Amino acid sequence: MQASNSVLVCESDQERAKQLETVLGFIGQQFNVCNTDELSALASNADKVVLISKQLEDVQSIIAKHPHCPFLTVGEGSIVEVLPNLIGHLDLPFNYEQLTQLLHHCDAYLTHLPGKASPAKSERLRQNLIGKGIAIQEVRHLIEQVATKEANVLILGESGTGKEVVAKAIHDHSVRSEGPFVPINCGAIPPDLLESELFGHEKGAFTGAFAMRKGRFELAEGGTLFLDEIGDMPMPMQVKLLRVLQERQFERVGGSKAITANVRVVAATHRQLERMIEQEKFREDLYYRLNVFPIEMPSLRERQDDIPLLLQELVNRHEDEHSAVVRFTQRAVESLMQHQWPGNVRELSNLVERLLILHPDQIVDVNDLPPKYRHIDAETFEPNYSPELAERDALLAIFSDEDASVFSDPSPEALFPDGEQDQELDEEGWGTVQQLPDEGVNLKELLADLEVDLIRQALEQQDGVVARAAEQLGMRRTTLVEKMRKYGLNKDS
Template identity: 60%
Template sequence: MAAPLSVLIIDSNEENQRLLQTILSFIGEESEHLADLDQVEIITRYKGVLLGEIPPSKALEIVQQHPQLPFVGVCESLDLDAANYLGRLSQPFSYDQLTRLLHQCQSYLSQIGELKDQSQNSYLLKMLVGKGDAIQEVRHLIEQVAGTAASVLILGESGTGKEVVARAVHEMSDRKNGPFVPVNCGAIPPDLLESELFGHEKGAFTGAFAARKGRFELAEGGTLFLDEIGDMPMPMQVKLLRVLQERTFERVGGAKSLHANVRVIAATHQGLEDMIAQGRFREDLFYRLNVFPIETPALREREDDVPLLLQELLARHETMHNATLRFTQRAIESLMLHSWPGNVRELSNLVERLLILHPNKIVDVAELPAKYRHLETEDATMELPSAFAEREALLSIFNDDYGNEKQANTKTAQEPTEDEFDLLSEGFQSSAASALPEEGVNLKDMLAEFEVDMIRQALDQQGGVVARAAEQLGMRRTTLVEKMKKYSLSSKE
């Protein structure tokens, strides 16, 4: 957060204004005076505002319009109910009292800055899912460059989320209120790329029946994202270099120079330095774009992030397909062993495919497509004494966990729907590692172990947050809390 310039005094009483300016000057603070209340919209650049003889209704309106600024009253009758109104100076004014209140103003600004940083961190965590060192480094680089005007070159394999990084840079910059305009340089025919970027005038070429703005004009005041910059033809590279150097361009068929107030972010999966050696990319353009490089890591280099990415991608696709699914621990471990040549895009496609193939089911290694099975599948048909006994045991779990909840909403017997029973049954079967031994088993203990395992998995996947784990398990939070007490399980809450 940039340091504010000075203290603003809003007071129609000239004597008070001169006295306050004298005190502020003595303690080393610069100040400005404003008597015309119609000009108060400019106060966003001050470190604090002293409000003098102003009608209380007008003063409260000013304070509420600028929650990012701290206000102090210098009039005995001014008493406002607002978080950023920090108190009043009593007359006669004293150095000690004014110094103390200005220190409170500085503390308030520091808190606002911390909240802004936390908001940015939350945005980055949502956009760039993962906790490994590689993705943490990407987040750090974004935070470093976002507030500058430097050109950014994003490098990385296809599907690693280069556009996500570009959007994060834009959203954390001072251009976030402007447009973010993406252009895939490889998807536009070379003879149309110039018109696409710079626009054209009416009659500039056959079919140009009207003037048209290009992407540079559409991105005015914001960010232009040039994806796959390595596919840009050499003639267009020359014209792009001129825009980056001079910040001006002309529409195709036009003679008027237009100013480009645009931040350019480029991305490519190709090795631009190798292309320079082959004469396929201009070296001077490369150095113009490569002011601040950010390399997005391949998914195979961040296998520990696969569980978190699965959770995030499921949340994104579940609403679209009106279905959900759950992965067993072995299925997740198998996916973590995959090389992911298509990176996060490939993982997203897999999640969507599984939602279509196995809606509202539990996915084990056997349900994964063959190329994703890196662990041996286990026998999922545990033999109970009879199918009836298995169903009765599962019904027992169902009624213990969900029976009371269903009873609150219906007067029918505690019988699960077929979909609910199938989901419970598949989850139980996937936990079985071998057939029933001849000497028998303690079914009650086995079911308890299965229940504990499912609860632990849900808590681990949800970072120990009980409410989200309960949602994942399909039960109320209070029910899960009781289960955790029963089995002496702990959480991070």
């Protein structure tokens, strides 16, 4: 595992330095060995992980001087002050698993530094809330009101509505914007590991705790901690979180030293917390501690007028990634505005990516959308058929495949596969059906009744969308429109 571009080894003991070089080389990690004079020059060029000896003179001031570099200490000695960029300590004898874990946490520290996220992720998190509707304008107003305050914020809304975007916007507009923004999904981490993830742990606190490590509260020091899906947090952890919010102090797992938490907490959930309180699945006191300033994100179906703007923004966002662009016809946009969007903005983003793959550098019309997004009929070019051919097309559509073969193969054998035909044939070899009632039937009315019934069923099953009903009946849309006009049918019939 290569946790960062380079590791700086600043170790006065030659034997320990040699051991570190061996371990780093084994795990494939690039490194440079330097002294304290060289350290400042090397560390200032780029963010590096620094392995530094505790026995060096004034090691604490060296660590404090380079806050953009995560440090791992080596050897004997002590550091009195708790420094945000002091990630952990390497014990003797060195082992690969311990070093690999600590380098991973150093990499996480670098990732959470302001401006150190990857360009795509940084752009996504800092993306302005798109839309001109009243609902999204209200969200922007609430963000402006609360961003400069220190109050806890609870963001409510369905999955995919952009709750993390709101949390990041609150952080970016706050006085803590220079500090880290650290997100954690409370529902994605096993309950037995969540405490360690939030508060960190001391060496030996549990099986596999080879070294001390910091939790998300410490990594977010001076910044914002975003607790996503807080409604999925187990009840025992809710008690511990409440204590931290009340006292602003916590201890690492397996430790006894109280650590001050200078962190702003923003939480989010798609669950109905008040209902969970009634079901005794969420603590009422924690709810009121988090719900100081609630912000409710509207679903996409509540802001469908914003879909044209969102489409333009999402196409621009994915354009570089897919090296393509798409444009939407007005009818395609209108069709998308009628969709219910159960997956909200996330679903819309996924659809745009799919269309970029399927129709790169093309114009997307209604027929180019996946079937479930086609809510209006598309005007498409169709040749003019003679009335006779159009009637034959309609007849083919209302019979089963076996019956339709009669029209595609109009021979006596096709009409009477079992040989049931009149003995007297006309000049063309046609016979008559023997089970025709004596009183006869009105074939035209019989076929018309059948045709009307099947058209009504198709329109009902396709929610009145004529194009999809025509596709189900196996006829062209224009043919179906003519049939509906002929029988006085409409979409709501």
